[in-house]
Amino acid sequence: MDKACTHEPQQLPKCLTGIQGLDEVTNGGLPKGRTALVCGSAGCGKTLLAMQFLVNGATIYDEPGVFMSFEENEKELEENVASLGIDLKELVAEKKISLDYVYFDKNEISETGEYDLDGLFVRLEYAIKTTGAKRVVLDTIEALFSGLSNESIVRAELRRLFRWLKDRGVTAIVTGEKGAGTFTRHGIEEYVSDCVILLDNLVHDQISTRRMRIIKYRGSSHGTNEYPFLIDEDGICIMPITSVGLTALAPTERISTGVERLDIMLGGKGYYNGSSILISGTAGTGKSTLAAYAADAACRRGERCLYFAFEESDHQIIRNMKSVGLDLKQWQEQGLLRFVASRPTLLGLEMHLVRMYKLVNEFKPRLVILDPISNLTASGETGEVKIMLTRLLDFLKLQGITAIFTNLSSPNQTETTELQTSSLIDTWIALRDIEMNGERNRGLYILKSRGMAHSNQIREFILSDQGIDLVDVYTGTEGILTGSARFDQEGKDAAQRLLVQQEIERKQREVDRKRAKMEAEIASLQLAFDADEEELKKLIAEEAAQLGALAKAQKDIAALRKGDK
Amino acid sequence: MSEDEMLDKETTEPEVWLLRLYIAGQTPKSVRAIANLRKICETHLENRCQIEVVDLMEHPEIGRTDQILAIPTLVRRLPEPITKIIGDLSNTERVLVGLDIIQIGGVDGNDATDPIRK
Numbered sequence: 001m002d003k004a005c006t007h008e009p010q011q012l013p014k015c016l017t018g019i020q021g022l023d024e025v026t027n028g029g030l031p032k033g034r035t036a037l038v039c040g041s042a043g044c045g046k047t048l049l050a051m052q053f054l055v056n057g058a059t060i061y062d063e064p065g066v067f068m069s070f071e072e073n074e075k076e077l078e079e080n081v082a083s084l085g086i087d088l089k090e091l092v093a094e095k096k097i098s099l100d101y102v103y104f105d106k107n108e109i110s111e112t113g114e115y116d117l118d119g120l121f122v123r124l125e126y127a128i129k130t131t132g133a134k135r136v137v138l139d140t141i142e143a144l145f146s147g148l149s150n151e152s153i154v155r156a157e158l159r160r161l162f163r164w165l166k167d168r169g170v171t172a173i174v175t176g177e178k179g180a181g182t183f184t185r186h187g188i189e190e191y192v193s194d195c196v197i198l199l200d201n202l203v204h205d206q207i208s209t210r211r212m213r214i215i216k217y218r219g220s221s222h223g224t225n226e227y228p229f230l231i232d233e234d235g236i237c238i239m240p241i242t243s244v245g246l247t248a249l250a251p252t253e254r255i256s257t258g259v260e261r262l263d264i265m266l267g268g269k270g271y272y273n274g275s276s277i278l279i280s281g282t283a284g285t286g287k288s289t290l291a292a293y294a295a296d297a298a299c300r301r302g303e304r305c306l307y308f309a310f311e312e313s314d315h316q317i318i319r320n321m322k323s324v325g326l327d328l329k330q331w332q333e334q335g336l337l338r339f340v341a342s343r344p345t346l347l348g349l350e351m352h353l354v355r356m357y358k359l360v361n362e363f364k365p366r367l368v369i370l371d372p373i374s375n376l377t378a379s380g381e382t383g384e385v386k387i388m389l390t391r392l393l394d395f396l397k398l399q400g401i402t403a404i405f406t407n408l409s410s411p412n413q414t415e416t417t418e419l420q421t422s423s424l425i426d427t428w429i430a431l432r433d434i435e436m437n438g439e440r441n442r443g444l445y446i447l448k449s450r451g452m453a454h455s456n457q458i459r460e461f462i463l464s465d466q467g468i469d470l471v472d473v474y475t476g477t478e479g480i481l482t483g484s485a486r487f488d489q490e491g492k493d494a495a496q497r498l499l500v501q502q503e504i505e506r507k508q509r510e511v512d513r514k515r516a517k518m519e520a521e522i523a524s525l526q527l528a529f530d531a532d533e534e535e536l537k538k539l540i541a542e543e544a545a546q547l548g549a550l551a552k553a554q555k556d557i558a559a560l561r562k563g564d565k
Numbered sequence: 566m567s568e569d570e571m572l573d574k575e576t577t578e579p580e581v582w583l584l585r586l587y588i589a590g591q592t593p594k595s596v597r598a599i600a601n602l603r604k605i606c607e608t609h610l611e612n613r614c615q616i617e618v619v620d621l622m623e624h625p626e627i628g629r630t631d632q633i634l635a636i637p638t639l640v641r642r643l644p645e646p647i648t649k650i651i652g653d654l655s656n657t658e659r660v661l662v663g664l665d666i667i668q669i670g671g672v673d674g675n676d677a678t679d680p681i682r683k
Contacts, residue, residue: 102632102634104632108647108649109635109649109651110648110649110650110651110659110662110663111651111652112650112651112653112656112659112660112663113597113598113601113652113653113654113655113656114652114653115635115636115637115638115651115652115653116594116635116636117635117636118592118621118635118636119589119621119628119633119634119635119636119638120635122622122625123628123633125625126628126629127629148635
């Protein structure tokens with residue numbers, strides 16, 4: 001037994017399982033040198049968990065192990081884990097793992113008198129010795145109960161076995177089938193007091209979710225929640241999704257939305273890096289397109305983008321985006337853009353979350369798109385979806401990953417998203433259709449954008465093969481007009497302007513004309529005056545001459561009369 | 566069991582009974598089992614049997630190859646098919662039934678030998 005670890009009373013020595021997430025939930029693994037019970041109903045992954053514990057021990061932690069199986073033979077075990085890329089045969093050949101299939105059939109054995117299970121002990125001891133095992137798995141040891149009819153002997157021997165395993169200092173996992181009302185069918189949890197892990201397969205609305213819970217872990221703190229887990233090509237993956245709290249940093253760096261005009265609306269610079277963005281809108285308002293533009297912009301910057309599509313396949317998205325001038329295929333080929341398309345009903349919410357965590361950890365994107373989140377309600381209640389999204393956002397924010405959600409909103413409630421997610425969102429862009437004059441146009445506005453000055457204007461959102469264009473909507477006496485009505489109104493306005501222009505010109509001309517007339521009249525008057533003046537001057541001269549002549553005649557007459565004057 | 570039946574058996578089955586008893590150290594149970602087995606051989610098989618005692622403490626690897634779980638385990642290797650009896654063989658009648666030396670009848674019928682044996 002590893003006595004070295006007992007010197008540290010503060011910390012219970014632990015044995016890393018190497019199973020993703022399990023070591024975090026258990027704060028460092030299973031209790032070292034003790035026996036843990038993994039129980040659960042059929043097909044919930046007990047054997048796999050135990051096997052991964054052994055294989056990881058042998059390959060990562062240099063701790064060989066013994067797998068004693070009471071259900072499957074060596075060949076079956078090898079085949080079962082081969083799909084996880086584990087070559088059990090090689091590990092056995094290298095003496096890192098010893099497989100021992102304990103076969104017994106009640107029908108072939110008759111019992112008479114007292115016996116014990118020393119045969120099992122001898123085999124275990126031999127296997128531990130030859131491999132130098134530090135880890136032991138007894139897979140469904142309860143099979144002993146069905147194989148041997150003397151239950152009291154089996155119970156006594158099991159008690160002895162667990163004691164014996166402890167004395168050997170090996171870290172052991174025993175698995176047990178879940179019974180009615182008890183963790184195991186034959187109540188062996190009463191012998192295994194150190195650590196009990198329950199695996200479970202919950203089916204809700206026809207969707208199954210695998211879950212794990214640590215029921216007890218003596219001498220250690222541990223996560224108490226039910227943790228969803230995944231079995232995929234890497235084996236078991238547990239995601240300890242706890243609320244991480246509001247500790248995320250707030251980057252000030254800005255990233256482009258992919259639409260120049262939208263960047264301008266968002267304080268001229270676009271989204272905050274690492275923020276959460278909601279694009280909501282009614283059907284067909286271009287939510288996905290806007291999200292795809294952001295994806296394109298991210299890839300253009302050389303950043304990776306993970307696109308979870310819940311409605312369309314990747315081919316469909318690529319084709320559709322091509323029609324608005326986006327070539328997403330190039331990014332996909334360059335490995336910058338990864339699509340994960342699945343129906344929401346494929347998995348339960350928790351599993352979606354787990355899968356997202358896993359993919360985000362794997363792919364390490366800078367931008368994550370969920371298109372659309374409203375579809376997730378297909379696999380869970382609205383409240384559950386909100387909790388899930390909160391957890392996802394917390395997780396993404398903590399890593400500084402920008403998240404874009406699209407949400408299909410009902411026409412009457414544009415500003416209250418169905419999922420009540422608005423409070424989680426930093427930047428909320430609303431798209432709405434504006435129906436008027438027998439046509440439907442798209443409008444875009446920013447409902448909120450934390451931490452930046454943003455435009456309060458509604459812009460008309462035009463999709464064409466040239467891409468997205470945002471134009472000012474017509475705002476005037478007629479109210480807000482878009483589309484052809486806007487076009488029409490703008491035409492009317494132009495005509496109006498022309499009319500006024502012409503009126504001004506006409507009046508100008510009239511002034512000119514009047515002036516000309518006046519000037520002409522002035523000229524003719526002048527002319528008449530000049531003529532009169534001449535005439536009168538002539539008359540004046542004549543009359544003056546006449547006056548002189550008269551005076552001279554007077555004088556002459558006086559002279560003639562010889563007057564005394 | 567009548568004399569005729571015994572004769573019948575003897576004509577169809579080989580002369581020698583090969584019995585192997587697995588023990589793990591000289592525990593009281595093992596010692597008892599050995600003694601019981603020898604007694605049964607003498608009285609019921611008239612020493613037509615070969616008894617082989619395997620101590621797993623000395624040959625631990627055999628436990629796995631021969632699929633031994635309980636101790637003591639008695640294996641009838643011949644005549645075929647192979648049958649296993651676990652326990653200290655204190656109940657002679659059950660041992661005889663288990664070894665197929667006597668047919669069922671009179672003895673408790675629960676230990677019926679299974680005709681569909683491997």
